[in-house]
Amino acid sequence: MAKGQFLGEFEQVVLLAVARLEPTGYGATVRQEVEERTGRPVSVGALYATLDRLAAKGYVAVRPGPAEPERGGRPKRFLALKPAGVDALDASRHMLDRMWDGVELRRSASG
Amino acid sequence: MAKGQFLGEFEQVVLLAVARLEPTGYGATVRQEVEERTGRPVSVGALYATLDRLAAKGYVAVRPGPAEPERGGRPKRFLALKPAGVDALDASRHMLDRMWDGVELRRSASG
DNA sequence: TAGCAAACTCTACAAGATAGAGTTATAGTC
DNA sequence: GACTATAACTCTATCTTGTAGAGTTTGCTA
Numbered sequence: 001m002a003k004g005q006f007l008g009e010f011e012q013v014v015l016l017a018v019a020r021l022e023p024t025g026y027g028a029t030v031r032q033e034v035e036e037r038t039g040r041p042v043s044v045g046a047l048y049a050t051l052d053r054l055a056a057k058g059y060v061a062v063r064p065g066p067a068e069p070e071r072g073g074r075p076k077r078f079l080a081l082k083p084a085g086v087d088a089l090d091a092s093r094h095m096l097d098r099m100w101d102g103v104e105l106r107r108s109a110s111g
Numbered sequence: 112m113a114k115g116q117f118l119g120e121f122e123q124v125v126l127l128a129v130a131r132l133e134p135t136g137y138g139a140t141v142r143q144e145v146e147e148r149t150g151r152p153v154s155v156g157a158l159y160a161t162l163d164r165l166a167a168k169g170y171v172a173v174r175p176g177p178a179e180p181e182r183g184g185r186p187k188r189f190l191a192l193k194p195a196g197v198d199a200l201d202a203s204r205h206m207l208d209r210m211w212d213g214v215e216l217r218r219s220a221s222g
Numbered sequence: 223t224a225g226c227a228a229a230c231t232c233t234a235c236a237a238g239a240t241a242g243a244g245t246t247a248t249a250g251t252c
Numbered sequence: 253g254a255c256t257a258t259a260a261c262t263c264t265a266t267c268t269t270g271t272a273g274a275g276t277t278t279g280c281t282a
Contacts, residue, residue, distance in 0.1 A: 005151070008238050008269085009120045009203075016210040028260060037209045040116070046240045048261065053238075072249040073259030086216045092120075093211070098148045099127040100204070105197045119238085119269050139229060157271045159230065164269075183280040184228030 007092045013038065014050045015089055018060055018079045026065070026076040027051065051079070059085030118203045124149065125161045126200055129171055129190045137176070137187040138162065162190070170196030 007015065017033040018025055025033070031047045034040065054060045065076040081089075118126065128144040129136055136144070142158045145151065165171045176187040192200075 006120055006270095009117055009123070010239060012120070013206070013210055016207075016214060019214050019216065020210075026260080034210075038206045040206070043239095043241050044261075045242065045263085048263095049239075067248055068259095070249080071258060072247080072256095074245095074247045074261060076260070081216075089216060095124070095149045095151070096127075096207070099124055099131075099145075103127060103130050105130065105192075105200060107197065121270060137229080154270095154272050155230075156232085156273065159232095160270075178279060179228095181280080182227060183278075185230060185276095185278045187229070 006095070007088050008050075010046070010050055011054060012089070012092050014047065015054060015059060015081070015085055018051075018054075018085075019081050019089065022080040023063075023078060025079050027079075028076075030079065054085070057084070057088075058082055059088055117206070118199050119161075121157070121161055122165060123200070123203050125158065126165060126170060126192070126196055129162075129165075129196075130192050130200065133191040134174075134189060136190050138190075139187075141190065165196070168195070168199075169193055170199055 013034055014030065017030045017037070021029055021033055027048060030051070031042050031044070034042050034047075051060065055062055059082055061080045061082050063078045063080065065078050067075050124145055125141060128141045128148070132140055132144055138155075138159060141162070142153050142155065145153050145158075162171065166173055170193055172191045172193050174189045174191065176189050178186050
């Protein structure tokens with residue numbers, strides 16, 4: 001095993017969006033959520049690749065939704081956090097908290 | 112440009128250790144700091160590779176230290192955060208803060 | 223100059239991040 | 253029922269990060 005121990009940077013962001021949007025969040029809304037909250041552009045490929053990895057690791061559950069009466073469109077795949085996903089987020093956060101604890105950043109210009 | 116926009120997971124951790132230890136931190140102490148604070152084993156290769164990338168991006172400054180009268184050993188390379196590194200840490204933190212904001216994690220077992 | 227110790231370099235590869243064109247599953251229209 | 257519009261997702265390819273650990277270098281001590 002090379003790593004597998006920790007959430008990657010983007011994995012963490014995506015997992016948090018899933019947490020926020022569950023149980024009705026799905027690929028497209030998760031993507032939108034991340035873009036809105038972070039101002040960061042997210043390509044479709046990046047999003048789904050990450051979601052797949054997260055699912056493979058047992059962090060998110062995927063539940064196929066029914067067709068909806070809107071105006072065409074493929075059925076959604078609803079996403080939810082699994083217990084292991086909760087633990088992973090928790091662990092990542094605590095690790096960062098410990099690293100940040102007591103660190104004071106001098107502002108680059110004009111303090 | 113493929114990414115380059117954000118700090119990777121381990122980059123962030125290492126950069127924080129540099130911040131905490133500067134201006135006298137160097138490879139070996141940064142490694143030790145990360146291991147102690149996070150409980151995560153850090154291989155020498157992983158550490159220096161990451162440090163190199165961080166330096167290449169202009170996030171950390173490397174200052175060769177003088178030989179020290181201890182008991183042999185190669186001269187240290189002291190590390191310090193550059194302004195861009197401060198900004199990068201700041202940006203990463205704010206992005207995560209926005210993602211975490213308001214998220215409540217249900218504990219896996221026993222609340 | 224041999225031996226030892228600390229600190230760092232190198233090489234190779236696995237895992238994660240990214241992009242965007244292309245595909246698929248519906249629903250509406252005629 | 254064929255055709256078209258849509259939303260959502262799949263695929264392939266490539267670049268960046270993360271990881272390991274053996275090996276090298278520098279300089280002290282004997």
